Amino acid sequence: MASSHQEVWQGGTVASTRQLTPEIRRVEIDVDSPIRVDPGAHIDVRLRIGETEERRSYSVVEASPDGARIAVSVYLSPVSRGGAAAMNALRPGDRVALTQPMNDFPLRVGAAQYVLVAGGVGVTAIYGMAARLKAIGADYRMVYAGRSRPLMAYLDDLRDAHGDRLSVHVRDESTSLSVPDLIDSVEPGTEVYVCGPIRLMDAVRRAWLERGLPIADVRMETFGNSGWFEAKEFTVRIPALDLETRVGPDQSMLEALEAAGADMMYDCRKGECGLCEVRVSALEGEIDHRDVFYSERQRSAREKMCCCVSRVVPAAGGSAVVTIVTT
Ligand code: FES
Missing domain, CATH: 3.40.50.80 (Nucleotide-binding domain of ferredoxin-NADP reductase (FNR) module)
Incomplete structure (x- = not known):
């Protein structure tokens, strides 16, 4: 596993939660080490999902002027990958582990x-x-x-x-x-x-x-659960590692490969940086490109995919299997 983020983890205490819409819940967290939060920043939260610990990214909606309290909004989609359910279950007083704010979407001041x-x-x-x-x-x-x-x-x-x-x-x-x-x-x-x-x-x-x-x-x-097709189970193979694993509808290909023991490169885990790129050597089905990294031409070539967000969907009546080479 590898990431280029300079991550600093810290603790936080849930201060309040509020349902904003039937699908979106606001969670306010008092962080142990207050820090400046710029627009566009996100935090990663470490969550226990079933038997495993996983991390999920949430945009910081607001922060108090002293940076001591931040608010995130959690979207509970019909194809939620389990992280949203874990976040929704948080109650005031619960402790969470979270990163300092990171910003892949900075606002540049000075445009006309x-x-x-x-x-x-x-x-x-x-x-x-x-x-x-x-x-x-x-x-x-x-x-x-x-x-x-x-x-x-x-x-x-x-x-x-x-x-x-x-x-x-x-x-x-x-x-x-x-x-x-x-x-x-x-x-x-x-x-x-x-x-x-x-x-x-x-x-x-x-x-x-x-x-x-x-x-x-x-x-x-982007947020990585938004695609062109409904998320369905598919199979991924890496012949060089003698590895074959199933990617469930509620997990990413990157998560499935990590769980299967593959050493994967990644950074944003949101389809933006391209670091998790894998080469496609064989494909049954279609690639559901969910990244914002590739151009239209690169996507239609069906040769590469960002495995942190993109998926494979079966062609009509067929199976969904992708064979890849990690780069
Ligand atoms: S990790 Fe950045 S695009 Fe996948």
């Missing part, structure tokens, strides 16, 4: 304009960015898209804080976000920050490239 785009629970990463941009008097707007208002966390808070700078798009109200229209409306020199499901980020990236805008000005963060 900003557009922040949140899809669903992606709002948890965008929330703090909007607050920071407001605090420094930046020219920004925030776009928040969801399925229905009762499922959209922090909606009232955001409306109160950002007023007309916030636009809300709700699928059940037939006001779904048109990504091409949004990107068409962006002035050159604007920086765009997106956090949401893979389909949203993919649409933003396509529209951005079609407009010929610099890709460095669009920054994205």
Whole structure:
């Protein structure tokens, strides 16, 4: 196992929990060693899931000014990998192990304009960015898209804080976000920050490239349980290690390979850095690319995948088996 993060673990005590929507719960933690939390930061929490200890990443929604209390939001998806259930079970007074904040999605201060785009629970990463941009008097707007208002966390808070700078798009109200229209409306020199499901980020990236805008000005963060297809069990083989293991619907390929004893490289575990890349030497089924690392062309080549998030789904009536070479 390997990671390039300089991780510092510490303890924390759950201060409060609150259900924000039927699917999203806010958990506030008093950390043992207060530290500055910048917008876009996340923490990893070590959780006991069944017989094993696993780690999960959560965006820091807010932190107290002294950094002593942080708030994260936990999404309990229908295909939750067990971590959300463990987080949801936390109660005030419980102790947790967590990393210091890490930031793979930093907000760059100094752009002429900003557009922040949140899809669903992606709002948890965008929330703090909007607050920071407001605090420094930046020219920004925030776009928040969801399925229905009762499922959209922090909606009232955001409306109160950002007023007309916030636009809300709700699928059940037939006001779904048109990504091409949004990107068409962006002035050159604007920086765009997106956090949401893979389909949203993919649409933003396509529209951005079609407009010929610099890709460095669009920054994205995903959450690894969002894919193009429903997560199903599949099999992964590494002939060089004489290894074959099953990847359950509620675990990642990286987790399954680690559990089977493979020594894997990784960093973000969120489909962003590419460090967990494996080469595909044989494939039965289709790759469900869930990363934001590869280009469209790289994905369609079906030669590589980010095993921390991407999966294999069976072709109609067939099986799902991938044979890989670790790099
Ligand atoms: S570990 Fe970063 S993309 Fe997989």
